[in-house]
Amino acid sequence: MTNIYCASKNLFIKINIPNVPKPSFVWNYFGYLYKKPNESVDNEHVYCKICFDKLKDDQPDINFFSIRKLIGIYSNTSGTGNMKNHLLSVHQVKEPQQTKITNQHILSMFSRDRHSTKSSQLKQQLGHQLALMCCRDLLPFSIVENEVVSSKSEIPSRTTLSPINLNKIYDVYYQKMKEILKLSIKFPTITCDTWCDKYKHRSYICFTIHYLDSNLQYHHYSLKTQPFDESHTGEAIKDLVLVV
Numbered sequence: 001m002t003n004i005y006c007a008s009k010n011l012f013i014k015i016n017i018p019n020v021p022k023p024s025f026v027w028n029y030f031g032y033l034y035k036k037p038n039e040s041v042d043n044e045h046v047y048c049k050i051c052f053d054k055l056k057d058d059q060p061d062i063n064f065f066s067i068r069k070l071i072g073i074y075s076n077t078s079g080t081g082n083m084k085n086h087l088l089s090v091h092q093v094k095e096p097q098q099t100k101i102t103n104q105h106i107l108s109m110f111s112r113d114r115h116s117t118k119s120s121q122l123k124q125q126l127g128h129q130l131a132l133m134c135c136r137d138l139l140p141f142s143i144v145e146n147e148v149v150s151s152k153s154e155i156p157s158r159t160t161l162s163p164i165n166l167n168k169i170y171d172v173y174y175q176k177m178k179e180i181l182k183l184s185i186k187f188p189t190i191t192c193d194t195w196c197d198k199y200k201h202r203s204y205i206c207f208t209i210h211y212l213d214s215n216l217q218y219h220h221y222s223l224k225t226q227p228f229d230e231s232h233t234g235e236a237i238k239d240l241v242l243v244v
Contacts, residue, residue: 004033004041004042004064004065004068005063005064005065006035006063006064007060007061007062007063007064008052008055008056008059008060008061008062008063008064008067009056009060009061010035010036011033011034011035011036011041011052011056011064012034012035012036012052013030013031013032013033013034013047013048013049013052013053014031014032014033014034015027015028015029015030015031015049016031016032018218020217020218021217024080024083024084025095025096026080026083026084026087027080029048029049029050029083029087029091029093030046030047030048030049030072030074030083031046031047031049032045032046032047032076033045033047043076044075044076045073045074045075045076046073046074046075046076046083047071047072047073048071048072048073048083048086048087048090048091050087050090050091050093051070051071051072051090052071055067055070055071072086072090074086077191078191078193079191079193079206079208079220079222081193081206081208081222082193082195085138085195088138094137095136123155123156126155126156127156127160127161127164127165128165128168128169130143130144130155130156130161130165131161131162131165131166131169132169134161135166135169141158141161141162142158144156144157144158144161145157145158177221177223180221181209181221185209185211186211187211187212188209188210188211189209189210189211190207190208190209190210190223190241190244191207191208191210192205192206192207192208192237192240192241193205193206193208194206194228194232202227202229203227203228203229203232204225204226204227204228205225205226205227205228205237205240206222206224206225207222207223207224207225207240207241207244208220208221208222208223209221209223223244224244226240228240
């Protein structure tokens with residue numbers, strides 16, 4: 001990584017989308033660091049291209065090493081969750097198709113013929129889709145208390161939306177995940193990521209399982225996220241891994 005000390009104008013981020021059936025949208029924004037014309041500089045980390053290009057445009061002649069910490073950088077073995085959080089919190093970039101699908105579900109609830117759908121059924125379906133939207137887009141459940149949203153009689157309250165719908169979604173995905181793991185995995189690998197809530201200053205740890213299916217296609221799923229208040233030692237992490 002000696003070339004990391006050269007001027008930023010001589011470097012670029014090379015995007016290389018993984019060859020998997022449904023690669024995450026984050027790989028459109030994260031790539032490996034290269035030196036012109038095509039020399040690999042760091043193949044152990046992925047860099048945020050948005051951060052890099054902005055700093056490169058602003059300070060093309062500065063030594064890259066001095067601005068490296070201002071860029072979103074992650075290990076190439078980590079999951080995409082932290083990269084998604086970086087894109088959302090720093091650049092306000094979210095998964096377009098996911099948002100589009102979620103919005104279509106929500107809009108369809110309002111456009112249905114009220115005479116063909118019972119009010120209670122409509123409210124239940126809408127609550128399910130709203131809970132999914134909050135989970136996928138990292139939105140607070142208090143969004144249903146927005147003045148415009150809450151004016152709709154079909155919208156469930158926050159106290160109803162959170163425990164009832166969230167628990168149902170969890171139960172469905174939990175059973176689905178158990179079936180997938182039971183049938184598909186022979187040689188799994190578990191990794192973990194830790195981070196700190198910048199508002200409450202509380203640490204969390206997330207466990208992700210990785211495996212190849214019978215067609216050698218790569219898959220990964222989040223198994224568990226929980227508070228991590230202990231000292232961040234290898235022994236403490238090992239104890240948590242054993243009970244996942």
